[in-house]
Amino acid sequence: MKINNILISLDLSGFDHSVVDYTLFFAAKAAEKPHLVLFHNIRYDFLDDSLGLEPDETKKLKETIEANIRTEYKKKITQTGLTYEIQVKEDNSTAQSLLRSKNEKYVDLIIMGQKKPPYGAGILPQKILTLDQDRTPVLLVPVGLTPKIDKMLAPIDLSPATTKILNWVTLLSEQLQTQSEGIYVYQLPMTYFPYFSTSDDELEANLKRKAEKRIEAFMRKNAVKPKENWPITVKKGANITAVILKHLEKHPADLVILGRIGRTSLLGNQLGGIARRVMAARTATPLLIV
Amino acid sequence: MSKNKYFDIHAPVFYPAAFIILTTILLSFFFSDSIVEVFSAFQKGASDNMGWFFIIATNIFVIASLYFAFSKSGNIRLGGDDAKPEFSTFSWFAMLFSAGIGIGLLFYGVAEPIYHFSNPPWHSDNAAENAQKAMLYTFLHWGMHGWGPYVIIGLALAYFTFNKNLPLTVRSLFYPLIGDKIYKWPGNSIDVLAVVATLFGLATTLGLGVQQVAAGLDYLFGIPNTTQTHIILIGLITLAATTSVVAGLEKGVRFLSVINMRLALVFLLLVLILGPTTHLLDGFIQNVGHYFNNLLTAGTWAETYTGGEWQNDWTIFYWAWWISWSPFVGIFIARVSKGRTVREFVLGVLLVPSMLIFLWMSVFGGAAIFMEMNGIGNIAEAVNADLSTSLFVFLEEFPLSSITSFIGIVLVTIFFVTSSDSGSLVVDSITSGGKLDAPVGQRIFWALMEGAVAAALLFAGGLKALQSVVISAGLPFAILLLIVIYSLNQAFRADLDAKRRRALEKERKEYIRYVKNIIQSEDNEDQ
Numbered sequence: 001m002k003i004n005n006i007l008i009s010l011d012l013s014g015f016d017h018s019v020v021d022y023t024l025f026f027a028a029k030a031a032e033k034p035h036l037v038l039f040h041n042i043r044y045d046f047l048d049d050s051l052g053l054e055p056d057e058t059k060k061l062k063e064t065i066e067a068n069i070r071t072e073y074k075k076k077i078t079q080t081g082l083t084y085e086i087q088v089k090e091d092n093s094t095a096q097s098l099l100r101s102k103n104e105k106y107v108d109l110i111i112m113g114q115k116k117p118p119y120g121a122g123i124l125p126q127k128i129l130t131l132d133q134d135r136t137p138v139l140l141v142p143v144g145l146t147p148k149i150d151k152m153l154a155p156i157d158l159s160p161a162t163t164k165i166l167n168w169v170t171l172l173s174e175q176l177q178t179q180s181e182g183i184y185v186y187q188l189p190m191t192y193f194p195y196f197s198t199s200d201d202e203l204e205a206n207l208k209r210k211a212e213k214r215i216e217a218f219m220r221k222n223a224v225k226p227k228e229n230w231p232i233t234v235k236k237g238a239n240i241t242a243v244i245l246k247h248l249e250k251h252p253a254d255l256v257i258l259g260r261i262g263r264t265s266l267l268g269n270q271l272g273g274i275a276r277r278v279m280a281a282r283t284a285t286p287l288l289i290v
Numbered sequence: 291m292s293k294n295k296y297f298d299i300h301a302p303v304f305y306p307a308a309f310i311i312l313t314t315i316l317l318s319f320f321f322s323d324s325i326v327e328v329f330s331a332f333q334k335g336a337s338d339n340m341g342w343f344f345i346i347a348t349n350i351f352v353i354a355s356l357y358f359a360f361s362k363s364g365n366i367r368l369g370g371d372d373a374k375p376e377f378s379t380f381s382w383f384a385m386l387f388s389a390g391i392g393i394g395l396l397f398y399g400v401a402e403p404i405y406h407f408s409n410p411p412w413h414s415d416n417a418a419e420n421a422q423k424a425m426l427y428t429f430l431h432w433g434m435h436g437w438g439p440y441v442i443i444g445l446a447l448a449y450f451t452f453n454k455n456l457p458l459t460v461r462s463l464f465y466p467l468i469g470d471k472i473y474k475w476p477g478n479s480i481d482v483l484a485v486v487a488t489l490f491g492l493a494t495t496l497g498l499g500v501q502q503v504a505a506g507l508d509y510l511f512g513i514p515n516t517t518q519t520h521i522i523l524i525g526l527i528t529l530a531a532t533t534s535v536v537a538g539l540e541k542g543v544r545f546l547s548v549i550n551m552r553l554a555l556v557f558l559l560l561v562l563i564l565g566p567t568t569h570l571l572d573g574f575i576q577n578v579g580h581y582f583n584n585l586l587t588a589g590t591w592a593e594t595y596t597g598g599e600w601q602n603d604w605t606i607f608y609w610a611w612w613i614s615w616s617p618f619v620g621i622f623i624a625r626v627s628k629g630r631t632v633r634e635f636v637l638g639v640l641l642v643p644s645m646l647i648f649l650w651m652s653v654f655g656g657a658a659i660f661m662e663m664n665g666i667g668n669i670a671e672a673v674n675a676d677l678s679t680s681l682f683v684f685l686e687e688f689p690l691s692s693i694t695s696f697i698g699i700v701l702v703t704i705f706f707v708t709s710s711d712s713g714s715l716v717v718d719s720i721t722s723g724g725k726l727d728a729p730v731g732q733r734i735f736w737a738l739m740e741g742a743v744a745a746a747l748l749f750a751g752g753l754k755a756l757q758s759v760v761i762s763a764g765l766p767f768a769i770l771l772l773i774v775i776y777s778l779n780q781a782f783r784a785d786l787d788a789k790r791r792r793a794l795e796k797e798r799k800e801y802i803r804y805v806k807n808i809i810q811s812e813d814n815e816d817q
Contacts, residue, residue, distance in 0.1 A: 012805065013801075046798040047802060064809060064812045068812065115797075
């Protein structure tokens with residue numbers, strides 16, 4: 001697995017700098033330097049008469065924006081020794097336009113800012129994750145973050161998505177020289193059945209043991225392992241998202257790697273429930289959805 | 291609003307409601323027959339002429355509920371984005387059951403399937419077909435179509451109370467229609483009606499429960515089944531309900547509901563294990579499949595070409611009954627559902643209880659039909675003679691019948707108590723102007739009042755009269771529910787749109803600013 005091309009989605013806001021800085025930090029550490037595609041789609045639906053543009057100025061807008069992006073980021077990017085190109089599009093749909101550029105350029109990773117209200121609606125990442133048939137990994141970078149990846153957290157559910165997560169954990173651990181930790185949440189039947197009380201320690205221990213065995217069996221079958229004795233925290237809980245977020249709060253990580261589609265996806269390419277809920281929680285940690 | 295340590299009364303609701311209830315009790319002593327006549331005529335008229343309306347309305351309730359669950363509205367959390375559920379999922383389910391239909395389950399669990407089996411409206415001599423259809427129509431009456439009205443009212447009340455800060459009373463449902471007038475006389479009148487309907491509805495259902503407990507005691511211990519026994523039973527049960535209501539929602543109602551749910555599960559397992567287990571489990575799977583396969587056909591069947599009164603007596607009666615109970619159960623469900631998402635709420639209230647009821651009906655009804663088909667007992671005769679003894683006649687055919695019958699009586703009694711205490715909490719809430727926890731004195735007053743109404747009605751013979759009044763309320767409430775669906779959908783949309791629009795507008799303004807800056811900086815460079 002390699003990252004040859006990275007697409008950076010820009011929206012011309014001040015947050016773009018955070019996203020580019022994070023990408024450069026990320027890409028510069030890669031063994032083989034990836035090529036960057038700086039992408040922007042002009043939002044004509046947002047540009048009304050208040051801008052006061054003459055018709056010929058509108059025509060020139062594309063070049064103006066392209067020139068501006070070059071001015072802003074050329075120096076930064078060339079300093080890191082990475083190659084780049086700029087794509088400014090004038091499409092009706094930003095999501096479709098981005099996905100077209102992704103296909104044209106054989107992009108392996110999309111990086112975009114994750115805005116949260118009131119800074120923005122945060123709709124684009126959702127659309128990309130839902131519409132992209134190829135399931136290209138998407139890295140969501142929260143605004144105003146100092147680039148740093150010392151520790152990664154990977155929630156796993158032992159579904160096929162877990163294999164993908166483990167591939168990424170292995171790749172990033174090697175390239176970025178970071179620590180990583182897995183978390184597996186098992187659910188207790190007592191939520192639904194009254195004869196097990198929450199204080200039933202024996203039952204709980206039993207379930208935990210079973211969960212650990214399942215993880216062991218999965219790791220044995222799976223050729224890809226992050227490393228020997230990869231630490232996996234096994235936790236109980238009815239609400240998996242809440243457990244993951246609570247764990248993240250207590251043991252902060254610099255990157256969370258999530259599966260795009262979980263065990264119970266019945267809707268094909270739709271985004272899985274856990275990924276959707278963790279995204280909606282708008283954590284201050286970047287999310288890599290694979 | 292008068293307030294002291296023991297009472298926190300919203301006077302324009304409390305006094306008129308208390309007055310109407312007391313007057314009706316007095317009237318029912320003297321004019322019971324006339325009341326029965328008038329309302330029975332109304333009920334019959336509504337069933338005869340408006341059956342089609344009830345049928346389409348219940349279907350709309352189910353479709354609307356599922357729409358709310360699976361559309362974007364499903365993500366809205368009752369009580370705001372950061373609200374946490376107040377009760378565990380099991381306690382929540384337990385309370386849903388105990389408030390609404392516990393007594394009905396015990397009353398009709400054996401009786402209804404066997405009644406349809408022995409008196410089929412579809413004129414077939416094929417016993418297997420009769421059994422299958424008997425279960426189908428029992429499932430229809432107790433399944434998603436029944437819970438639909440509870441979902442709609444409960445969801446609307448929870449949303450308007452916890453997300454829009456309106457009081458937890460029926461008047462809040464009208465906020466999108468009449469605005470601030472809900473705080474004036476139109477709102478007060480609505481709440482008075484809701485209190486009266488809730489209290490009478492409870493009293494009549496409690497009447498059913500007492501009859502069944504008394505029938506059981508007579509059957510088991512030979513205690514004479516007289517009005518005197520009924521009134522003593524009401525006294526004892528009211529005492530228990532009052533204690534539970536004084537203890538509050540957390541300690542009293544939740545505790546009793548959970549105990550009862552566990553006992554009900556034990557009872558279910560006992561009958562399942564002692565009865566023809568494999569046959570019952572086979573039946574459960576087959577009945578559920580048959581139900582979902584025929585949901586549309588059975589749900590829209592209107593007895594058009596066959597004619598007859600069967601549907602009016604059963605299906606339409608049930609629809610009116612569920613709908614007329616929905617304000618009471620809806621308020622209670624809303625009260626305990628803070629912190630759930632709309633999706634959780636709908637699936638929790640619509641599907642989970644339905645599936646548990648299907649299991650219950652498949653076990654009790656399935657075992658009864660099995661006995662009848664194999665000539666083991668003569669339950670059909672007992673059901674046709676007296677519905678309230680059917681459970682005990684049925685249990686007699688099982689080993690350990692004295693134990694199972696005793697559990698049956700305990701279950702009916704506790705369901706009685708939980709219906710009564712949750713009802714009192716609802717009436718407390720309405721008569722205190724929508725407060726979530728009314729003072730102790732008021733709780734005691736309404737719990738005792740309920741017992742008094744039930745006792746007075748049994749004594750005066752007005753139970754049937756009130757039953758027809760309550761069921762007659764189904765038609766206007768059905769219309770109200772349709773309006774609620776519309777206004778709730780508008781409110782959900784407005785909520786989601788406003789959130790999205792605010793964020794988009796901000797994004798749009800920022801984008802224009804960035805583009806302007808870029809153009810300006812390029813212009814400056816050119817110069």
